[in-house]
Amino acid sequence: MCIRDRHYIDRTGALWISAPIYNNRTRNVGNITAAAQFFDENGKLLGAESWRLPQQVVAAGATTYLTQKITSIAGPIDQTVYTEVEIIDASGTKKKPQQPWTYMGGEAEATAEGDIAIKATIRNATPQRQSDIYLVTLLYDENGNLAFAYGREGPLKQAVRPGKSIEVKYTIPGPFPKLGSFDITGEVPK
Secondary structure, eight states: OEEEOEEEEOTTSOEEEEEEEEOOSSSOEEEEEEEEEEEOTTOOEEEEEEEEOSBSOBOTTOEEEEEEEEOOOSSOGGGOOEEEEEEEEEEEOSOOOOOOBEEEEEEEEEOTTSOEEEEEEEEOOSSSOEEEEEEEEEEEOTTSOEEEEEEEEEEEEEEEOTTOEEEEEEEEOSOOOOOOEEEEEEEOBO
């Protein structure tokens, strides 16, 4: 299934894309590879890229998100009008996805440069100590429509025991369109 993504170009000229990744299968999947094709206003293909997603397991019927920063393609990035994202490979697995992190609350603020500064509290809902996270910030416009899903994978400043919370701070590069609201999901990466 092909999905039209959400995208924008930041002030450095990099193209950011995001797309929901749906597991419409009746079994859990892992080792997911997604591909994106970049098109100009006339539908001319400007380039293509593919990536292995950081999520360990995506449950049957669940949705996860792809976020990528693109700094070069075969054609000019600034001529990208739309991209199409699709899953090109995934393996069925008997592994169960770990419980996601729980978003407890936070705030988002637009900076003068158009960045979005996030400060949030998340709780480790998994049964073991975690030191890595794939954190996705879902940004909604003023009408409540999903405008962009910003994902970031990385180590936490400290390992977090099951049931414990930690505050995270990060910045989503802009300029970004006006923000209405946001939500956060956290997944356990590979």
